[in-house]
Amino acid sequence: MDEKLVSIEEDLDAKGSARRKMLVGAGTLAAGAALAQFGGLIRSAEATGGSTEKWPWPYKKLDPAKTAEICYNEWYRVFCGAAVINSVFSQLREKVGEPYKSFPADAFVFLEGGQVGWGTICGSPAGANIVANCIIGPRIAGAPEAHQIAADIMQWYSETALPVYMPTNPKVKDKIITTTSDSPLCHLSVGKWMKSSGHPLKSAERKDRCARVAASTAYRLVELLNDWKDGTYESSHDTSCAKEFGITGQFNCSDCHGDNVPVPPMPKKS
Amino acid sequence: MDEKLVSIEEDLDAKGSARRKMLVGAGTLAAGAALAQFGGLIRSAEATGGSTEKWPWPYKKLDPAKTAEICYNEWYRVFCGAAVINSVFSQLREKVGEPYKSFPADAFVFLEGGQVGWGTICGSPAGANIVANCIIGPRIAGAPEAHQIAADIMQWYSETALPVYMPTNPKVKDKIITTTSDSPLCHLSVGKWMKSSGHPLKSAERKDRCARVAASTAYRLVELLNDWKDGTYESSHDTSCAKEFGITGQFNCSDCHGDNVPVPPMPKKS
Numbered sequence: 001m002d003e004k005l006v007s008i009e010e011d012l013d014a015k016g017s018a019r020r021k022m023l024v025g026a027g028t029l030a031a032g033a034a035l036a037q038f039g040g041l042i043r044s045a046e047a048t049g050g051s052t053e054k055w056p057w058p059y060k061k062l063d064p065a066k067t068a069e070i071c072y073n074e075w076y077r078v079f080c081g082a083a084v085i086n087s088v089f090s091q092l093r094e095k096v097g098e099p100y101k102s103f104p105a106d107a108f109v110f111l112e113g114g115q116v117g118w119g120t121i122c123g124s125p126a127g128a129n130i131v132a133n134c135i136i137g138p139r140i141a142g143a144p145e146a147h148q149i150a151a152d153i154m155q156w157y158s159e160t161a162l163p164v165y166m167p168t169n170p171k172v173k174d175k176i177i178t179t180t181s182d183s184p185l186c187h188l189s190v191g192k193w194m195k196s197s198g199h200p201l202k203s204a205e206r207k208d209r210c211a212r213v214a215a216s217t218a219y220r221l222v223e224l225l226n227d228w229k230d231g232t233y234e235s236s237h238d239t240s241c242a243k244e245f246g247i248t249g250q251f252n253c254s255d256c257h258g259d260n261v262p263v264p265p266m267p268k269k270s
Numbered sequence: 271m272d273e274k275l276v277s278i279e280e281d282l283d284a285k286g287s288a289r290r291k292m293l294v295g296a297g298t299l300a301a302g303a304a305l306a307q308f309g310g311l312i313r314s315a316e317a318t319g320g321s322t323e324k325w326p327w328p329y330k331k332l333d334p335a336k337t338a339e340i341c342y343n344e345w346y347r348v349f350c351g352a353a354v355i356n357s358v359f360s361q362l363r364e365k366v367g368e369p370y371k372s373f374p375a376d377a378f379v380f381l382e383g384g385q386v387g388w389g390t391i392c393g394s395p396a397g398a399n400i401v402a403n404c405i406i407g408p409r410i411a412g413a414p415e416a417h418q419i420a421a422d423i424m425q426w427y428s429e430t431a432l433p434v435y436m437p438t439n440p441k442v443k444d445k446i447i448t449t450t451s452d453s454p455l456c457h458l459s460v461g462k463w464m465k466s467s468g469h470p471l472k473s474a475e476r477k478d479r480c481a482r483v484a485a486s487t488a489y490r491l492v493e494l495l496n497d498w499k500d501g502t503y504e505s506s507h508d509t510s511c512a513k514e515f516g517i518t519g520q521f522n523c524s525d526c527h528g529d530n531v532p533v534p535p536m537p538k539k540s
Contacts, residue, residue, distance in 0.1 A: 109403070117510060118520055138378070
């Protein structure tokens with residue numbers, strides 16, 4: 001089994017894994033053929049009539065820099081999460097059409113501020129995860145790449161000094177410093193940047209920083225999607241908190257727990 | 271301005287607020303009329319061709335208990351986030367049809383484990399937030415209720431001893447204890463329950479607990495959506511971390527910071 005596939009709720013059996021690897025290898029295998037191997041999902045799609053639940057959705061390679069620029073500007077209309085989604089889907093609505101036209105991207109404004117200001121997951125990785133999983137499909141449909149790309153994005157976001165993308169015509173002309181969040185959480189990402197920069201939440205600088213973080217995430221997302229389209233995608237995340245520590249989580253334990261990291265209940269050895 | 275509308279990225283002006291209140295009061299005002307007052311969104315919908323971006327989507331009141339039961343069973347197929355989404359949308363596909371048929375609910379399996387196991391926002395409130403915002407629309411479309419319902423759900427989830435919903439035919443027959451997470455984060459919600467119950471992450475008890483938490487969230491969500499449909503919805507969340515403390519966040523500061531809660535940079539007094 002591919003150790004990089006972080007499956008929290010179930011360990012797919014060896015047979016399922018072999019099937020997945022075959023599907024990954026085939027790359028361009030039609031969605032119908034892929035679905036035929038996963039009866040559970042077919043039943044679901046038939047039961048619900050979900051015509052958008054046939055994966056992968058048609059995808060045409062996009063320009064990362066152009067996508068980032070769209071995202072930067074969209075941030076000022078719909079904020080981080082919906083900006084990332086729209087930066088990709090608005091182009092695919094033009095190049096492909098459906099099912100992108102039927103996706104209600106603007107509904108995802110609520111991803112702002114870590115979901116309506118609660119500081120949970122930053123809307124930029126949350127939006128990127130939605131895009132990857134809508135295009136490639138969920139792991140239960142037999143393709144693990146979107147699940148892996150989501151984990152890649154979370155790790156990249158946590159480890160990278162952000163923002164990396166410089167807009168061609170930035171609304172704030174002053175230098176925007178970069179910080180590393182060690183976490184995909186809005187509270188930590190924004191909080192560490194505010195602490196280092198000295199700029200408050202409602203400042204123009206903080207807003208432009210977040211617009212550039214969204215643009216940076218959209219850029220990275222499109223790089224990964226293009227690799228997937230080319231059949232050259234390889235997952236880059238290298239750990240699973242659930243497997244290593246027996247609990248869902250990040251890798252910044254000491255940020256909250258200090259030196260006193262608790263040990264969760266573990267399965268009894270048989 | 272309605273103080274309960276937690277707007278992170280912008281303070282809507284008094285005129286916008288007055289318009290919103292009128293719309294809320296009207297309740298059944300047609301989406302077209304509502305959109306006519308918010309030109310920005312109309313331009314967006316025309317530009318992108320997003321036919322699903324006309325709000326509100328048609329909604330028929332659902333039975334909370336039936337929805338919870340669907341959600342409980344769906345958890346074992348698609349896990350927390352997609353289970354909450356499907357518990358509502360599968361019924362509305364039957365009762366209403368489009369745009370629910372075109373929503374790729376199964377793509378949201380990745381919400382499991384706080385997004386592919388990273389322990390960020392629990393998939394249950396994340397899924398509920400998606401449902402509310404797809405049906406009612408984003409705050410930039412002029413209706414604040416979905417934004418408010420999302421905040422209500424986050425606060426309810428954090429303050430409630432979960433799970434509250436008992437499935438009619440539970441897969442785990444033993445008693446499942448309840449815990450209060452003080453947070454919408456998966457890591458804290460699951461971690462506190464594992465600590466109190468002694469059951470590990472991969473145990474049948476933990477899985478059934480999470481299935482019941484998803485079902486409990488779906489139940490609460492439908493109660494709120496039904497109130498909104500009846501025109502009797504009133505938001506119940508009572509605080510905004512951004513307004514009170516100058517940073518996006520939850521209200522469990524000492525969980526991570528102990529007695530040493532940092533003060534973020536604040537705007538200079540003019």
